[in-house]
Amino acid sequence: MTPEHCVHATVVPDDEPFVITTAEDVDRLYDYVHQRIRERGGSPLFVELAYMTDVAEDEFPVAEFRLGLNPRNGRGVLSYSGIEPPGTWFSIDTQTTPPGVDITVTYQEWGGERDVPANSEIPEEDTKRAMVEFMTSGGALPTVIEWQATGAGQ
Secondary structure, eight states: OOTTOEEEEEOTTOSSOEEEOSHHHHHHHHHHHHHHHHHTTSOOEEEEEEEESSOOTTOOOSEEEEEEEETTTTEEEEEEEOSSSOSEEEEOOTTTSOTTOOOEEEEEETTEEEEEEGGGOEEHHHHHHHHHHHHHTTSOOOSSSOEEEEOTTO
8 A cells, every 4th residue: 555545444433533554553443443342331333444545635435444343252344335346245254144144233333323234243353354455455345255245225
């Protein structure tokens, strides 16, 4: 990633984005999110990430990526929205939840709640590997995990 390219992570209710340019920054973000989760009573929490190609204030992200961490089970959820492939995608764990099972898990997001497919929770280490790939691939959909397409507005 070039110096003018970075990932902005917004951890609500923080005002300033957490800027990520290295794999070490990803580790620092995870530590920070776990700290915020503890401060908020231990509920799973979503973090908004955006791949930026410039550091200008008015720049729109190339792709949006959400990271949810669930300290109760050591797992996390990823969602991706970008141009290629179009739509909204969630991580999927094909090992633990059979296809067609309609169960959701609730994560805190922007002061509210967001239900996500339970089969989208994957091991936290896998979320880290996918985040590093997102950061180093120019905001492309990470290939180190499997994905499931979701409907509009998910």
